[in-house]
Amino acid sequence: MRKMLKTRPRSPLLEVRTWEREEGTYLVECSGEVDIETAPRFRAALDEGLRPGTRRLVLDLRRVNFIDSVGVGHIVAVYKRLPPGARLRICTRNQHIRLLLEIAGLNGLSSVHDELDDALQAPA
């Protein structure tokens, strides 16, 4: 049994948008899969939340069913570029995503919440 893919696979598997939920709070909503294929769009969406006035960047990953080290690496990179005093909040119940965040060094894992309301209401 040997197969060779000759055709281009299906389109990207990630839907993502960034919007200002309230003043200074940017929400990145994602659904689907984040990997080497979709990571550039994920990164672009994260970057959109990095504004001079950003006080809180919230990643809603509740509908993300897969993420790899490339995607988590982008979260780390954005975290490092947050404006001084700004906070990163992540919303996910996925244990694999939580594990990767810990491996990446984002432990305290903490600013990880099960519910979006908790992430939004956490102090900036």
Added chain:
Amino acid sequence: MNDCGVNRYRWGRLDIPSRPECVPVVRHAIARLAQQTSLSAEERGDLDLAVTEACANAVRHGSPQRERNTVCVAYFAGPDAVLVEIRDQGGGFSAAAKAPPAAGELRDGGYGIHIMRQVMDDVEIAWQGGTVVRLLKRRRQGRPGAPARGATLVAPGPGRLPVPA
């Protein structure tokens, strides 16, 4: 006729062009294969993650001629375990790439191998005219003394990340 159990085993090979968009194709193929085993959902998730990391490494670092290179994925699945071999045409990993992140280190990449070792039962990396990564995942349930992974690694619940300086 004796049932030697051969129908309980599946194997095959999938060759992909070294392109990012082919990585999820491999992941989904291996996921479908794993669904036919007794691996739990968490164990199948571990396998998905490790296969994706290995394939992404092959595409990013193991393909000197980029899309003209091929990544070969061979798989063998029994009732209680799945073995996946990912073979590229690169020159191998550096020792630094194999090193786990230091405690407290905040890295934005370079821990794919570390992840594979965290989630798989066995990871073998060799150089045979290209890098060969072999990933083994066994069914945990029913194995005496096998600890559950993740329970001590991650404590879910609200908390706080360090604030950037």
